[in-house]
Amino acid sequence: MNIPKNVYLKWYESMLLIRKFEIRAAQMYGQQKIKGFCHLYNGQEACIVGAVSALTKNDKFITAYRDHAHPIALGIHPKYVMAELFGKITGVSKGMGGSMHMFSKEKNFLGGHGIVGGQIPLGVGIAFAEKYKKTKNLCITYMGDGAVRQGAFHESLNLAMLYKLPIIFAIENNGYAMGTSVQRSSNVTDLYKLGASYDMESLVVDGLKVDEVHKTITKIAKKVRTGIPILLEIKTYRYKGHSVSDPANYRDKKELEKFQKKDSIEYIKALILKKKIGSEKEIEKIDNKVTNTIKESIEFADKSEFPKLEDAINCVYEQKDYKFLKE
């Protein structure tokens, strides 16, 4: 597979943007500018960035609540994501969704969903609609390792096979569902094997290597577009606790260090330099650009207005003169 040079640089920029965004989001949480739950993506960047480069802009994306990265990878300016975290009207979901519910119809990102497993049947339905409309698009449905223990996951696999739908079930296996390791949630710990009971083609990819993720998804997407569902286990790791407020005492510091040594951003940077795709100077230029973008994002979120009650009321139904029950 011949990957153009600019794709490598794009990967680096996109992953760095997500990483720096999350680092700053954690700080903003500390300053109480962000309230509620806040699930960070540090460490998992390659899972989405490698998929975006492998797929087309008409393909559909859906995931769970760990969802800040997805719209950014899809090209939404991070300022709109930061504004959403701040609960501002300028956010991607008008401040109505918050950390767990980013959406972007423009970029075909069908959302961040808060009930574990809830987005999986939705992904099946999105794929169903693509087939129904006779497009060649697919839906990549992200979920965590914890979500595969829900009945909804198993029903979804069966439905997708039965109706031959263009869907990639992408399991981001980061080792933990809150404090519960994959090993403590089932006797089946190789998650790709779960596809076997439905005769679904299933494979694993190293989610710390964005080029591997890209290559694998490029390859399987061809098949998926013809109506063959595929399950992809992406092995990754979350650097932070489950959410900002979780100290993650249940895991060994050494385990974290082991993964940080294989950091996905360092990996691609090293590759760029080794293959002479870009120079230290070019890398530095990207670093500065990213730093400025994040700075701009915080300023934007800070300056934006909060929504009014009317704004919320207008988002409940499509029907604008719906008669709500009054007290």
Added chain:
Amino acid sequence: MRQIQFREAIKEAMSEEMRRDKSIFLMGEEVAEYDGAYKASQGMLKEFGSKRVIDTPISELGFAGLGIGASMNDLRPIIEFMTFNFSLVAIDQVINSAAKMSIMSGGQYTIPIVFRGPTGSAGSLGSQHSQNFENWYANCPGLKVVVPSNPHDAKGLLKSSIRDNDPVIFMESEQMYGDKGEVSEEEYLIPIGKAIIKKAGKDITIVSFGKVMKLVWQVSEILAKENIDIEVIDLHTIRPLDIETIIESVKKTNRLVIVEEAWPLASIASEIAYQVQKNAFDYLDAPIKKINNLDIPLPFSPALVEEVLPNIKRILEAVKSVL
């Protein structure tokens, strides 16, 4: 008297009952090794071991059903939902199995189980994580629904719920777990199904339950300064609903305001209002007012949360409008 947190009261109730009865076990997500997502089972794995304090994968439908099956076969499970928002994944088993087993089997199989966990808003968590299902569960005959408002009540009511031979939905709040209150070291039980007049008063009755009782107490203090004397009723249990206590109170005060965190259509407040107008119509000197959430899902933005939920301003306005 000693003061303990709400979460400690929950833990003490479960632990005391588990010491008393070996058929009781606790099961749910993160209840064991993590000591509970909100630390309501802190130290219980250590005391009771992994046979009786059991972590589950994220499989609410499965472990709720497991609990019901186990209770058909001599055990007395306590099933924790990390929050009741997630109980919707399991609601089929709760409604179609737990609530129906006794009637379907002609009374042969009763279901001594407690489903417990936090309900309602816990701030800016977005619409999927900010819902009250008290009235949904209370709508279903075959279940009992208990919603305490402070550590003392939580302990006594949870112990009664665990000893009850029918399925009990026991609802807490993330925004109460840290609350401190007096809890006796002596053992006590508080009966299910009895509303309590927490403060006698002559001008108006306010009925509420659960976390929003905290708002009622604030309102009561504000109004006391204006020489308005409120009678405060804490329902404790919303199925069965102790209508008599409310009616007796309204006969005395002639005015009623109901405060409930839930959507307004077919809420508990709606039923209370119906019952009171039917049974105490001649005693009412003003329309009954109810304060619920506004009729919309709770938006995320911190700027909107308070406005959509029952708040002090709206309760005060309601009280003043009927005096």
